[in-house]
Amino acid sequence: MKLFFDPRELDHAPEQELHNGGFVPYAEHPGRARDMLDALGATEPPPDRGEAPILRVHDAAYIDFLKNAHARWTAAGRGGDAVGYTWPIARRRPLNLERIDAQLGLFSFDASTPITADTWDSVYWGAQAALAATHEVLDGASIAFALCRPPGHHAGADYLGGYCYINNVAVAAQAARDAGVEKVAILDIDYHHGNGTQDIFYDRDDILFVSIHADPVTDYPFYWGHADERGEGAGEGATLNLPLPRGTTLAEYEPALETAMEEIAAFGPDLLLVSFGADTFEEDPISQFKLKTEDYPALARRIAASGLPLVVVMEGGYATDALGRNVASFLSGF
Ligand code: OKP
Ligand code: ZN
Numbered sequence: 001m002k003l004f005f006d007p008r009e010l011d012h013a014p015e016q017e018l019h020n021g022g023f024v025p026y027a028e029h030p031g032r033a034r035d036m037l038d039a040l041g042a043t044e045p046p047p048d049r050g051e052a053p054i055l056r057v058h059d060a061a062y063i064d065f066l067k068n069a070h071a072r073w074t075a076a077g078r079g080g081d082a083v084g085y086t087w088p089i090a091r092r093r094p095l096n097l098e099r100i101d102a103q104l105g106l107f108s109f110d111a112s113t114p115i116t117a118d119t120w121d122s123v124y125w126g127a128q129a130a131l132a133a134t135h136e137v138l139d140g141a142s143i144a145f146a147l148c149r150p151p152g153h154h155a156g157a158d159y160l161g162g163y164c165y166i167n168n169v170a171v172a173a174q175a176a177r178d179a180g181v182e183k184v185a186i187l188d189i190d191y192h193h194g195n196g197t198q199d200i201f202y203d204r205d206d207i208l209f210v211s212i213h214a215d216p217v218t219d220y221p222f223y224w225g226h227a228d229e230r231g232e233g234a235g236e237g238a239t240l241n242l243p244l245p246r247g248t249t250l251a252e253y254e255p256a257l258e259t260a261m262e263e264i265a266a267f268g269p270d271l272l273l274v275s276f277g278a279d280t281f282e283e284d285p286i287s288q289f290k291l292k293t294e295d296y297p298a299l300a301r302r303i304a305a306s307g308l309p310l311v312v313v314m315e316g317g318y319a320t321d322a323l324g325r326n327v328a329s330f331l332s333g334f
Contacts, residue, residue, distance in 0.1 A: 198225075212260055
């Protein structure tokens, strides 16, 4: 299995995040990628497919903002990382606002996703890694892995949040569609609901989104991921959310995965993209499921039993010392 990674993904390194009313060291740090690299062995850098595939799922105004936000922050006389502090609840109406603070609110949904001088470069190359893995499989490989960092599944067409800026799995899914793949399924097994991916494809019937995650009644991102969200318009029925309670172990996780895989089989996709987060691990510092390192191959085997070509895209996982081990354990099941 080929693993795709670009060293520029290491550059994005926010200093701190707002957590429970105070500032703490940033959980989504470059050491996560280093830990995975140590455990996984040789990776290859992705070719540069440009911005066009990114602009197929993200608004041009948002991408422009992402590229320039930190420079504008600095030009406003600020030090450190750019973060918003005020949000236009329910997108009141289109306004032509100048201040970087207004732009930050417009293009984000939380205060724990800072933009640094290096953010654009890192997220651009992470998206290229996802594209490289996708094209590897479109060219005939049965599976490929994209070591994307930072993660992507919380980012929507025009918003960042949840440590995510570009939605790597969404870019990959759209690229597969554009290459002629008719039906694409996305299985999101990060601990957190992939609200950005859901939003991007919510009204589409060509891309199925199925997610197993912590119940948003108790866990981030709260406002999405509830079981009654089933898609809209043409996409009605092409979204499936399977929320599980805190404390979930493999025994409770497996029936949900079975349901997810049956839904995917019924959809009849030509390609399956997996948003994989290792934050379902029992020792994850910001998550509350109870999966063990040795549980992950069973998940991979059930996914592989679909017989579908697979692209695995990395999302979360914050127990840094165990992260590489957990990802290697998951991939060993394929
Ligand atoms: C990203 B991924 C305050 C709470 C913010 C954000 C969690 C993002 C998880 N620190 N938490 O889905 O692993
Ligand atoms: Zn997560």
